[in-house]
Amino acid sequence: MGIGQHLKKGIINMNSRFLRRLIGGILLICAIFSMTAVSFGAGQVYTSGSNVRMRSSAGINDGNIIATLPKGAALTELSRSGDWVQVQYNGKTGYIRKDLLTSGTAAADTANTSTQPAAVSQVPAATGGHIVCIDPGHQLRGDSKKEPNGPGSSTMKARVTGGTRGTTTGVPEYQLTLAISQQLKAELMRRGYTVYMTRETHDVSISNKERAEYANGLGAEISVRIHANGSSNSGISGALALVPSAKNPYIASLAPSSQKLGSSILTAYCAATGLKNQGVQGNDTMTGINWCKMPVMILEMGYMTNPSDDRLMEDASFQAKMVSGIANGIDNYFR
Numbered sequence: 001m002g003i004g005q006h007l008k009k010g011i012i013n014m015n016s017r018f019l020r021r022l023i024g025g026i027l028l029i030c031a032i033f034s035m036t037a038v039s040f041g042a043g044q045v046y047t048s049g050s051n052v053r054m055r056s057s058a059g060i061n062d063g064n065i066i067a068t069l070p071k072g073a074a075l076t077e078l079s080r081s082g083d084w085v086q087v088q089y090n091g092k093t094g095y096i097r098k099d100l101l102t103s104g105t106a107a108a109d110t111a112n113t114s115t116q117p118a119a120v121s122q123v124p125a126a127t128g129g130h131i132v133c134i135d136p137g138h139q140l141r142g143d144s145k146k147e148p149n150g151p152g153s154s155t156m157k158a159r160v161t162g163g164t165r166g167t168t169t170g171v172p173e174y175q176l177t178l179a180i181s182q183q184l185k186a187e188l189m190r191r192g193y194t195v196y197m198t199r200e201t202h203d204v205s206i207s208n209k210e211r212a213e214y215a216n217g218l219g220a221e222i223s224v225r226i227h228a229n230g231s232s233n234s235g236i237s238g239a240l241a242l243v244p245s246a247k248n249p250y251i252a253s254l255a256p257s258s259q260k261l262g263s264s265i266l267t268a269y270c271a272a273t274g275l276k277n278q279g280v281q282g283n284d285t286m287t288g289i290n291w292c293k294m295p296v297m298i299l300e301m302g303y304m305t306n307p308s309d310d311r312l313m314e315d316a317s318f319q320a321k322m323v324s325g326i327a328n329g330i331d332n333y334f335r
């Protein structure tokens with residue numbers, strides 16, 4: 001081997017040592033970078049539903065909404081405290097309830113999501129994970145303290161009334177409404193909806209205004225309020241829907257969509273149960289409707305003062321029909 005070759009080999013050796021160090025260094029940098037990337041990734045969260053409200057402070061009130069985000073919006077999580085997550089979105093810093101965020105990627109509303117990770121739909125396409133708030137009417141004890149009947153209204157109404165009672169079965173309305181609502185929640189979740197309930201127990205104190213504000217704060221797409229009717233005439237039977245009318249002083253703009261919601265649910269409910277359809281009625285006196293900021297309806301499932309309706313509504317197999325009827329109506333609304 002000539003001197004030239006020695007030199008050449010030395011250069012090669014030197015080069016390969018240098019290369020090993022260089023590669024090692026690059027790997028180290030890559031490792032550090034990927035750790036950094038992972039920690040950035042963990043800070044990324046996505047809105048799990050549509051119309052998710054970002055607020056200037058960690059609490060629900062009308063004055064602190066700073067942005068309304070579509071489903072699948074990517075945000076940077078800054079911190080968490082209780083039910084609230086501090087996030088950054090489009091240069092704004094604010095707060096979103098933790099149950100409206102997901103760490104996984106969610107299917108987005110809009111098509112311009114190419115910069116976001118591939119959408120992974122966790123729900124059947126038919127329901128698209130729509131957000132439903134169910135309000136089981138009434139509670140263990142009525143509350144006669146007053147609250148405004150609508151935003152800015154000087155008309156004051158009881159926070160929540162005691163409801164009616166089965167004249168044949170003796171079952172109070174607040175028990176029937178929760179029993180149906182719990183089954184409805186399970187059925188809707190099975191169908192892929194995101195479901196919230198204003199109450200899951202009887203002994204609560206939640207006014208009708210507060211029930212509406214709860215739904216507003218969730219960014220719920222619809223509010224379905226479950227009630228049963230009462231009449232001094234025990235011969236009256238059947239189901240009806242109450243919705244805001246086109247003349248509602250607070251949410252007239254939501255009258256058409258609420259009409260559609262009321263009619264979808266009532267039609268499917270009566271088809272499933274065979275109960276008489278008493279129609280969709282405009283009603284602008286309901287505090288729990290007037291404070292809502294999304295399509296809202298009250299389903300009066302039947303008359304607890306009618307022996308036949310009352311007995312049927314306490315029958316387990318009939319309840320299953322009631323529940324699937326309401327769920328079918330919600331499916332039809334979103335279709």
Ligand SMILES: [Zn+2]
Binds near residue numbers: 164
């Ligand atoms: Zn009621």
